[in-house]
Amino acid sequence: MITESFVIPDAANILQAAARINPFVNRTPVLTCHAVDRMLGARVFMKCENFQKVGAFKARGATNAVLSLDQQLLRNGVATHSSGNHAQALAWAASLAGAKAHIVMPSDSSKVKVAAVKDYGGIITFCEPNLDSRESTLERVIGETGATEIHPYNNVNIIAGQATAALEFFEDAPGLDILMTPVGGGGLLSGTCLSAHYFHPSTKVVAGEPEQANDAWQSFTQKHLIPSVSPDTIADGLRTSLGSITFPIILQHVHAIVTVREESIIKAMRFLWERMKILVEPSSAVPFAALMEGKLDIAGKNIGIILSGGNVDLDNLPWSHHE
């Protein structure tokens, strides 16, 4: 078990996380497409975490974090505030251990997401839709229940869990020159670059980020953590700020962060649906959008992309509004 003082997961932590979560999570497939390879002049491999439990890679970190707790802690349950995939993932992971998951959700959360958290057995407390209310409500819930907070990304067990996607990817795709993920809070990105560093150091890790939520790019470029202020992107999973644990890992091990336009995200998402039949959410399409924009020198290279999730509202698709 990783303790609080042990801030950066090491290789053993990631391998332990993989062993711990493997009975519960899906080994997601890696898909390829000749049309993509021809279009980009590279070999592109996509690891489909949209087919992961709860529809997103978040199941990995949440499972590792929950199953890393001892029985005594589990008795009081776990808690987080989230309106996104982490809420579902934590509710689902807690149910595996027979533990309670207290989820603080803003009152304007989509009905679909609230229903999904309830489906997985999560106990929801609603709060005002702002960060202050989310944090104070979570503090109150933790005070009342004694639950252990599981932060969506700024948590070493979460990071070690997310790192297992890259671990599988290195096994299933040949010699990746570049491995791409989107970046929001940096849980997937920091885990991915740690896995590359420990297990496949010839792979350069590159993140894709929306131009209109480019706090990670700014932080990376200016080498100090700049919070996300009024992000305005369809990629709803990428609106958060980096964390005190994820940022230093990213700064040390990530090769580059590239930003993309909103219209490119929608175009890339539609391409993945239409041509590859892979149903992804906007955040997942960001790295592929960067390739379509020609932001990277990839000629002749092997490029891996982790497609992070597939939770979308089918009654509200982005191209319905853009024609």
Added chain:
Amino acid sequence: MITESFVIPDAANILQAAARINPFVNRTPVLTCHAVDRMLGARVFMKCENFQKVGAFKARGATNAVLSLDQQLLRNGVATHSSGNHAQALAWAASLAGAKAHIVMPSDSSKVKVAAVKDYGGIITFCEPNLDSRESTLERVIGETGATEIHPYNNVNIIAGQATAALEFFEDAPGLDILMTPVGGGGLLSGTCLSAHYFHPSTKVVAGEPEQANDAWQSFTQKHLIPSVSPDTIADGLRTSLGSITFPIILQHVHAIVTVREESIIKAMRFLWERMKILVEPSSAVPFAALMEGKLDIAGKNIGIILSGGNVDLDNLPWSHHE
């Protein structure tokens, strides 16, 4: 090579087809979902032929049929009439062999499908949108070019090619009690039940068919071939009649054909998109719709479903019209 007089593919023909097409087609993944298993009280395995080349299982049969031709025949190309996935599949398969594909398409074919056939290098001849015109135009094209007709399903090499999906499925999913496919012309269904018969005889093959295009169910029940007359279903791949080769195979080897309502097809399709993130076309959702309707006794059993394809018009989704 299978000759005309050799009407039913044998086990060797199917194994040869697999060896012939394996370098070119995708080994499609088998996905599962606990929510589905819980809902249905069975273990359900889905083989995702929507991730196949050209987005449908049709790539298998077309590749086997084209690559079974000798160089002299290939010089004059291949030909078919089709407004659906077979048109794309044949154009793509011919391009693998450097051969021409002459595709007769009705003048009211969707722009998307016409563009896809052109993308794969198909040579399109338009005709009136009725069967007489399709057949007479194809006859003329064949007369002018000397091309070999590759029928979309009533062709032993096509059937042997489609049979390879089940072959892979038996390897990748444990002891299937029931294996389901949709049925239109019967190419996939006849290939699947032959593979079960030769390679995994404990598996019962069951087809799903739209109630509003139930000619296969009628033919199966009455034991003589009844053509499809004015089929009215959203499952556009399943509007065709069975063939003189596919029907006897189906009659002999299929366990049951079950029919489903239109609203169930749409509901099943949406479930596969929303919960499993698998982008399928309406035809593919028909077997799953039969399970959701409770049409089969599946309690505690292992059920395989071949999801046949994923070619849809994203600007015209069925649930947009049903709210």
